[in-house]
Amino acid sequence: MLISGAQFIAPALQYIKAIQTHAARGRGSMAMTGKNGIELLAAFFTLGGDVYPFGPTEISPIPFKDRVEAAAKVGYKGMGLIHADVQATAAQIGLKEMKRIVDDNDIKYLEYEFLSGWYLDGERRAKSDVMRTEMLEVAQRLGVRNLKIAPGLGSDLYAPTEAEMTPDVDRMREAFAGVCRDAAEYGVRVVMEIMPFSNVRTLEVARAIVEGADQPNGGLLIDIWHMARGGIPYKDIEKIPSRFIGSIELDDADADVKGLLWEDTIYHRRLPGEGVLKPKEFIQAVKNAGYEGPWGVEIISETYRKLPLAEQAKRSFETTMAQFK
Numbered sequence: 001m002l003i004s005g006a007q008f009i010a011p012a013l014q015y016i017k018a019i020q021t022h023a024a025r026g027r028g029s030m031a032m033t034g035k036n037g038i039e040l041l042a043a044f045f046t047l048g049g050d051v052y053p054f055g056p057t058e059i060s061p062i063p064f065k066d067r068v069e070a071a072a073k074v075g076y077k078g079m080g081l082i083h084a085d086v087q088a089t090a091a092q093i094g095l096k097e098m099k100r101i102v103d104d105n106d107i108k109y110l111e112y113e114f115l116s117g118w119y120l121d122g123e124r125r126a127k128s129d130v131m132r133t134e135m136l137e138v139a140q141r142l143g144v145r146n147l148k149i150a151p152g153l154g155s156d157l158y159a160p161t162e163a164e165m166t167p168d169v170d171r172m173r174e175a176f177a178g179v180c181r182d183a184a185e186y187g188v189r190v191v192m193e194i195m196p197f198s199n200v201r202t203l204e205v206a207r208a209i210v211e212g213a214d215q216p217n218g219g220l221l222i223d224i225w226h227m228a229r230g231g232i233p234y235k236d237i238e239k240i241p242s243r244f245i246g247s248i249e250l251d252d253a254d255a256d257v258k259g260l261l262w263e264d265t266i267y268h269r270r271l272p273g274e275g276v277l278k279p280k281e282f283i284q285a286v287k288n289a290g291y292e293g294p295w296g297v298e299i300i301s302e303t304y305r306k307l308p309l310a311e312q313a314k315r316s317f318e319t320t321m322a323q324f325k
Helices: 005-024 064-074 083-093 095-104 122-142 169-184 203-213 224-229 234-239 261-267 279-288 309-324
Strands: 040-042 078-082 109-115 146-149 189-193 218-223 245-250 295-297
Touching: 040 309, 064 078, 064 083, 064 095, 064 309, 078 083, 083 095, 083 109, 083 122, 095 122, 109 122, 122 146, 122 169, 146 169, 146 245, 169 189, 169 203, 169 218, 189 203, 189 245, 203 218, 203 234, 218 224, 224 245, 224 261, 224 279, 234 279, 245 279, 279 309, 295 309
Parallel strands: 040 078, 040 295, 078 109, 109 146, 146 189, 189 218, 218 245, 245 295
Antiparallel strands: none
């Protein structure tokens, strides 16, 4: 049975009040756009240097200030953060200084990843809940737009079990609503990503969770790579009510998967327009669905991440903007 939005009127009002406060500071709006209607957000791994998801470290070797300035210089209006790197940076310079750097460089949008275990129980859930609180407190202080949460991944990313890949939709729907209600207290949106190597690998399951929870600050994160590699037609995006599309990520890939899907996504992504995923068609489908927020760029590649920071910023920005022409 789907959860009714009427059950959560009070949290919705709390969220509206909080989001109005954020909007007054230039944060949190879902429909802020530049003069040409396109604003880009560099996801964490796009400018993070030689690191990758769930690698030996997710702490960037590049100073936070350098990354923000490089992004702003080429025209990015948003940036991605990841929890381990935020903790390390805050320990060095403090959250107040991080926010000053972001504001001084006119970075309007921040997205913060990656909360996992939010629907589980026992020790894993307890750890997730601690991390949830930590992330939301940071998000409020930095003016984060979206908290990104993970679908269910295998405890061994290279060999997930059948149980781990089987979604308990009712449980996940209820838990997602809970994350959203908590985030509303901080004026933050929550977006859940669809991934072909997870327990949320179809739009049907993703929509049942997010639309079923029916929270005013809850939506989906839709990445072109995950859609294409998961065999989901771009046209299906047009069926999603626009209010449930919370974040978009652009990139590209070769025709053939290299190794496992997990290996392909962390080692072999391409810049938009340099692969076969047809980002212009993806963009059009997202526009047709009514999405009006910033467009994320997430490049995770073992060759790209070794490039100089300035080259990473310039190439990722220019190749992505070219897809809107």
